[in-house]
Structure formats: structure tokens, C-alpha cells
Amino acid sequence: MNLDLSQRLLWILRKIKIMNKTNYYMQIALEQAKQVNGEIPVGAVIVRNDEIISRAFNTKEQDKDVTSHAEIIAIKNASKVLNNWRLEDCDLYVTLEPCPMCGWAILQSRIKNLYFGSYDNQYGAFSVAHLDKISDSKVKVYGGICETECDSILEKFFDDLRK
């Protein structure tokens, strides 16, 4: 094997490892979303140094609180765990693209990487509202992670509503 090929293989292996990790944490966010009872199924996890420090799901109806989105609850939990509102070394995984309220909280909390599943073509904080463009935050945003699975859990919820 020539060096060029072995380097290329190493690069591919590294990519696969990163993809596996991203998919793994999104699966855990999906597990959170499946625990939602009678409201829009959205789940979130916050990871720091390969450790899950916070998990949450949407409880807006249950709490009768418009701010009880999965991301806000996950951020609050993580801040409690770290005793710090700065979540600089943290990554957030969420099954649906954050709304502008959550998007701004994510930017303010200094989360490093945001991974989301389904795109929200109506209210998405990043794909529609472009909050990252009006902030000096350096958050990196990756959409469409495990998108098919994230879409199908939302579709099922809205289908059931129509029945």
C-alpha cells in the first residue's frame, strides 16, 4: 500500500468514527423524544468530553410553560451540573432544529457544536432565521443528522393528531 492510500484510509476511518459518534448521540436524543407524552416529540442531549451531562425532552404542555422546550431544559440542567452558564466545551444534539428562542439560548450559552436532526422550514433558528449570522457566536451548526428517523417520529405525531 502506498502512503497516499494509507493516509486516505486513515482519513476515511476518522470520518467514520466522527459520524458514528454523532449518530450515537442523536439516537439518545431520539430516545428522549420518544418519552414525550402527548406533545411535539423533541429530545435533546448535551455532551461534554464524551460524557452525557444532560438529557431532556419537550414538556411545554405538561409544564404549561412556553419555555419548556427540550433544548432550554437541557441547557438549564447542564448549567446546574457544571455550576456555570458557560457551556463552552459542550455539544448539543437535538432531534428538531431549534426555534429562535432556543437558538438564541444556544448561542448565548456558548455551546461549541450544535447537531440537529429534522430541519424546521418554518421557524428554524438557523435555516430560516439565520441567528448565527447576527451573533458573534462561533457555534458550529450541523443539520440533518439521522434526519429520516427524526422526521418520521414528528410525522407520526402529526398523523396521529389528525386521526
Ligand SMILES: [Zn+2]
Ligand atoms: Zn425551542
